Amino acid sequence: xxxxxxxxxxxxxxxxxxxxxxxxxxxxxxxxxxxxxxxxxxxxxxxxxxxxxxxxxxxxxxxxxxxxxxxxxxxxxxxxxxxxxxxxxxxxxxxxxxxxxxxxxxxxxxxxxxxxxxxxxxxxxxxxxxxxxxxxxxxxxxxxxxxxxxxxxxxxxxxxxxxxxxxxxxxxxxxxxxxxxxxxxxxxxxxxxxxxxxxxxxxxxxxxxxxxxxxxxxxxxxxxxxxxxxxxxxxxxxx
Numbered sequence: 001x002x003x004x005x006x007x008x009x010x011x012x013x014x015x016x017x018x019x020x021x022x023x024x025x026x027x028x029x030x031x032x033x034x035x036x037x038x039x040x041x042x043x044x045x046x047x048x049x050x051x052x053x054x055x056x057x058x059x060x061x062x063x064x065x066x067x068x069x070x071x072x073x074x075x076x077x078x079x080x081x082x083x084x085x086x087x088x089x090x091x092x093x094x095x096x097x098x099x100x101x102x103x104x105x106x107x108x109x110x111x112x113x114x115x116x117x118x119x120x121x122x123x124x125x126x127x128x129x130x131x132x133x134x135x136x137x138x139x140x141x142x143x144x145x146x147x148x149x150x151x152x153x154x155x156x157x158x159x160x161x162x163x164x165x166x167x168x169x170x171x172x173x174x175x176x177x178x179x180x181x182x183x184x185x186x187x188x189x190x191x192x193x194x195x196x197x198x199x200x201x202x203x204x205x206x207x208x209x210x211x212x213x214x215x216x217x218x219x220x221x222x223x224x225x226x227x228x229x230x231x232x233x234x235x236x237x238x239x
Contacts, residue, residue, distance in 0.1 A: 010095070013095075013099050016102070017102070020102065021034065023107070024110075027110070027111070028110050028114075036167040036168075037167060037168060037169045037170075038167075038168040038170045045168060045170040046170065048168070048171070050165055050170075050171040050174075051170045051171050051174045052174075054161070054174035054175040054178065057175065058174075058178035058179045059178060061179070061220055062182040062183060065201070065216060065217070066186055066190070068201070068216070069190075069196070069209070070190075073193070073194065074192065074193065074194060075190040075191070075192060076190065076191055076193050077189065077190060078188075078190065081188060081189060085184075085188050086188075089181055089184045089185055092181070093178070093181030094177055094181075096176070097173045097174075097177030098177070100129075100176065101162070101172050102169070104155065104158075104159075105158055105169065105172055106169060108125045108128065109121055109122070109162070112124055118163070122156060122159045122160065122163075123156070125159060126152050126155030126156045126159065127152060127155075129151060129152070129154075129155035130148045130151035130152040131148070133148075136203075136205070139203055142199070143203045143213055146202075146203075146213045146214070146215070146218065147203070147212060147213040149218055150211075150212035150217050150218050153218060153225060154212060154221055156225055157175075157224050157228060158172045158175065158176055159172075160228035160229065160231075161175060164228060164232055164235065183208070186208070187207070187208040190208075192207070192208060192209060198213075199214065199215055200215050200216055201214045201216060202214030
């Protein structure tokens with residue numbers, strides 16, 4: 001099956017999903033983790049206001065970032081759009097968001113919370129989320145540090161988003177998946193041209209720009225985190 005070439009990790013993920021329900025019941029006293037997370041109410045979860053809000057929020061963030069690049073003459077439209085990539089874009093954005101949210105914002109967070117409490121668990125899972133993403137040896141230390149900071153802030157935001165919608169995981173999946181999907185979609189439409197201030201917009205990765213490693217992306221995530229912390233303080237969740 002050519003579609004599965006290079007995607008053998010899917011089978012590992014299937015095993016993880018199968019074991020997660022058993023693990024949650026024994027470790028976290030959750031009888032049905034999939035009901036808690038919102039998967040058994042799938043239609044209600046994807047039409048939820050917070051789910052749609054995160055989709056729109058991520059779209060607006062990537063759109064504004066792309067417009068800045070276009071106005072700076074750093075992007076131009078490709079002559080041909082490859083429509084066959086749309087399915088891969090959709091699959092990648094959904095798989096990455098579901099897999100990483102279940103792994104980091106559900107399993108890892110819940111495990112760390114048992115030993116460290118909520119605040120330390122949020123902080124540590126975000127560090128681990130940042131560290132497991134590969135170090136780019138062809139780039140400078142500055143680029144890699146900015147990348148790690150961006151991923152760390154993204155990890156915190158997704159975890160705060162999960163807590164503010166606890167136990168439903170779909171708003172976190174929506175933001176994570178949409179960010180990934182919109183960037184891949186932009187990559188299929190636009191081509192980077194000329195030298196651009198990578199410290200502001202992000203370094204090039206896989207022939208496109210990764211906004212997580214730029215000051216604009218880092219500042220945006222910082223503002224998003226402040227907003228989520230304010231929402232958390234208004235709520236009685238987790239005391």
